[in-house]
Amino acid sequence: MPTLSVHQKPATGRFGDFGGRFVPESLVPACDALAAAFHEAWTDPAFRAELDELLEVYAGRPTPLTPARTLSARLGVELLLKREDLAHTGSHKINNVLGQALLARRMGKHRIIAETGAGQHGVAAATAAALLGLECTVYMGERDIERQQLNVLRMTTLGATVVPVTTGSRTLKDATNEAMRAWVADVDGAHFLLGSVGGPHPYPTMVRELQSVIGNEARTQSPYVPDVVVACVGGGSNAAGTFAGFIDTTARLVGIEAAGGAAMTDGSPGVVHGARSMVLQDAEGQVAEAESIAAGLDYPGIGPEHAFLGATGRAEYYAVTDDEVVAAVRRLARAEGIICALESAHAVAWVLREAGGPLLPTGSRVVLTLSGRGDKDMATLGAVA
Amino acid sequence: MTLLVPYLTAGLTEDWIDYLLAVQEAGADAIEVGLPFSDPMLDGATIQQASDRALARGVTVASILQELSLVRGQVRTPLIAFTYANLVFRPGPDVFCRRLAEAGFRGLIVPDLPLDEVAEVSRAAEQAEIELTLLVAPVTTDERLAEIVARSRGYVYAISRMGTTGEQTSLAASAAALAARIKAVTTLPVLVGFGVTGPEQAVAAGRAGDGVAIGSALMRRVLDGATAADLGAEVAALRAALDSASQEDSAERRTPYAEVSGHRG
Ligand SMILES: Cc1ncc(COP(=O)(O)O)c(C=O)c1O
Numbered sequence: 242m243p244t245l246s247v248h249q250k251p252a253t254g255r256f257g258d259f260g261g262r263f264v265p266e267s268l269v270p271a272c273d274a275l276a277a278a279f280h281e282a283w284t285d286p287a288f289r290a291e292l293d294e295l296l297e298v299y300a301g302r303p304t305p306l307t308p309a310r311t312l313s314a315r316l317g318v319e320l321l322l323k324r325e326d327l328a329h330t331g332s333h334k335i336n337n338v339l340g341q342a343l344l345a346r347r348m349g350k351h352r353i354i355a356e357t358g359a360g361q362h363g364v365a366a367a368t369a370a371a372l373l374g375l376e377c378t379v380y381m382g383e384r385d386i387e388r389q390q391l392n393v394l395r396m397t398t399l400g401a402t403v404v405p406v407t408t409g410s411r412t413l414k415d416a417t418n419e420a421m422r423a424w425v426a427d428v429d430g431a432h433f434l435l436g437s438v439g440g441p442h443p444y445p446t447m448v449r450e451l452q453s454v455i456g457n458e459a460r461t462q463s464p465y466v467p468d469v470v471v472a473c474v475g476g477g478s479n480a481a482g483t484f485a486g487f488i489d490t491t492a493r494l495v496g497i498e499a500a501g502g503a504a505m506t507d508g509s510p511g512v513v514h515g516a517r518s519m520v521l522q523d524a525e526g527q528v529a530e531a532e533s534i535a536a537g538l539d540y541p542g543i544g545p546e547h548a549f550l551g552a553t554g555r556a557e558y559y560a561v562t563d564d565e566v567v568a569a570v571r572r573l574a575r576a577e578g579i580i581c582a583l584e585s586a587h588a589v590a591w592v593l594r595e596a597g598g599p600l601l602p603t604g605s606r607v608v609l610t611l612s613g614r615g616d617k618d619m620a621t622l623g624a625v626a
Numbered sequence: 627m628t629l630l631v632p633y634l635t636a637g638l639t640e641d642w643i644d645y646l647l648a649v650q651e652a653g654a655d656a657i658e659v660g661l662p663f664s665d666p667m668l669d670g671a672t673i674q675q676a677s678d679r680a681l682a683r684g685v686t687v688a689s690i691l692q693e694l695s696l697v698r699g700q701v702r703t704p705l706i707a708f709t710y711a712n713l714v715f716r717p718g719p720d721v722f723c724r725r726l727a728e729a730g731f732r733g734l735i736v737p738d739l740p741l742d743e744v745a746e747v748s749r750a751a752e753q754a755e756i757e758l759t760l761l762v763a764p765v766t767t768d769e770r771l772a773e774i775v776a777r778s779r780g781y782v783y784a785i786s787r788m789g790t791t792g793e794q795t796s797l798a799a800s801a802a803a804l805a806a807r808i809k810a811v812t813t814l815p816v817l818v819g820f821g822v823t824g825p826e827q828a829v830a831a832g833r834a835g836d837g838v839a840i841g842s843a844l845m846r847r848v849l850d851g852a853t854a855a856d857l858g859a860e861v862a863a864l865r866a867a868l869d870s871a872s873q874e875d876s877a878e879r880r881t882p883y884a885e886v887s888g889h890r891g
Contacts, residue, residue, distance in 0.1 A: 262743065263743055264738060265667070265761070266737075266741070267668075267763040267789075269766070270765045270767065408674055408675075418667050421667050422790045425790060428765065510715075512715055524716070526715070528664045528712070
């Protein structure tokens with residue numbers, strides 16, 4: 242499997258049969274301009290140096306790779322946790338937004354538009370906007386606003402405008418539609434700061450590259466090439482960034498979806514939000530509503546590169562249930578003193594479930610990306626018996 | 627004469643076919659039939675609401691096409707399906723286009739299928755004798771515009787403004803500029819649409835292009851309770867406004883689908 246580098250991708254952003262750019266004509270020039278600007282910035286040492294510095298002195302990178310000693314002993318596997326929960330704003334989302342906000346500024350944009358589910362991407366976008374002096378509008382489903390109050394307050398404190406989205410399932414899918422509509426209406430002034438590896442080209446490639454810092458660090462920090470690399474998958478950005486560091490190794494790449502939003506497990510090829518990928522949908526192509534306790538994974542699609550990695554067999558995708566996830570948050574907290582996000586707990590739950598079984602034999606060496614911290618989920622957890 | 631192409635969300639009400647026929651009788655030159663999609667990314671609040679309501683009623687593409695087949699004999703106006711890419715790709719472009727043709731459709735517009743992704747659907751449409759109309763935006767470069775126009779069939783659709791569909795208080799200045807750029811390179815009729823609201827804007831849009839597409843402004847009326855007869859009257863008023871303006875201008879107009887609506891040419 243070759244390394245998937247931005248420099249080798251065709252202009253249309255294909256990953257095998259997946260990807261592409263299924264956007265209204267009104268957005269095509271903006272996508273072209275963004276692809277060109279990103280390519281130029283990503284190959285410019287000055288841009289890379291500025292981003293690397295921000296990641297270090299502002300976001301707190303590198304994040305540690307923490308051995309989960311108690312769980313490892315009990316499960317009979319060697320478990321290393323890549324601690325994105327310790328990055329500024331509390332999740333891996335900061336890696337992507339700092340890169341895109343710098344890019345937006347370089348492109349002369351004065352404003353960013355973002356969609357958010359759990360609110361982690363919205364908080365990260367609002368943070369980067371505050372840092373770089375950009376205006377920020379975040380679209381968020383009404384239902385997510387209700388269950389992620391803390392993050393709504395964080396965003397408004399940072400000076401962002403949070404716009405409730407009341408259509409459809411009132412979650413991330415609908416917030417993404419609304420953000421794209423807002424972008425069409427202000428394509429010259431605004432940069433659409435997409436939070437994951439979905440969307441039209443160049444987003445899936447650009448966001449993966451910006452998140453590859455997770456995998457690249459973990460690879461250097463890990464004393465060995467692990468047998469398994471595992472991360473949770475909503476749109477798939479923390480997983481894509483993690484996988485990028487190990488794609489050319491023998492490590493198995495494992496993505497864990499929410500059982501109620503498992504596009505890889507239960508979906509079929511479809512075109513949503515600008516790309517062809519795997520999608521939860523009915524027989525005619527109406528997109529289904531996902532249902533997960535983790536707002537950040539409550540999404541019926543997945544980034545097109547994951548669809549490709551799954552189709553070629555380079556990566557494996559499994560699903561875990563809400564109950565397993567809640568139990569995993571609690572067990573990790575008690576065993577290691579780390580309260581992770583409900584999203585991240587999907588990866589933990591899979592390890593807890595499979596350790597010692599055929600998918601994760603005893604003695605396996607595992608690098609697990611803990612994508613975020615759980616403060617935002619305390620109210621949700623408190624409401625679960 | 628200026629072409630009038632009203633849009634109607636299929637399945638919005640149980641008696642939506644009556645609305646379709648009323649719009650036909652009121653003097654539509656073609657009718658855009660919106661096949662509702664769960665995620666209408668390029669539609670504003672009105673058509674989102676119309677799509678949501680139709681889907682909540684339980685309509686499907688299959689049920690819509692079935693209903694249309696039943697009234698085929700009564701439909702003389704060319705029908706153009708307006709829908710999103712996923713509904714085309716899910717059954718496959720060949721199957722989808724064949725089904726459209728069997729239900730009596732003449733054309734297809736897919737707003738999230740830009741030039742770069744259009745090849746497969748273009749081929750399928752041609753095979754099924756469905757005219758795939760492509761869209762041009764105010765930001766489209768001249769080079770791209772020429773290629774889009776060359777691949778477009780039936781009409782060329784000029785997106786009047788940078789934004790979604792949805793009622794507007796005035797016609798964007800970009801509409802006339804874009805229509806003129808398109809007319810300079812094609813003999814196909816140019817339809818101006820997206821947000822055109824009321825007779826005055828319709829006349830202005832008609833002057834800019836060869837015809838006007840009107841959707842949200844009509845669907846707003848239906849969502850607010852207009853009957854089929856009310857909608858017919860609304861379309862008749864648009865028709866009258868366009869016709870009297872055309873008489874004043876007596877400008878040369880180009881006509882699509884010549885064998886069907888050539889009487890207007
Ligand atoms: C902590 C955390 N992890 C994971 C995700 C899912 O996103 P992705 O799959 O793009 O990493 C989110 C999204 O909100 C999140 O907040």
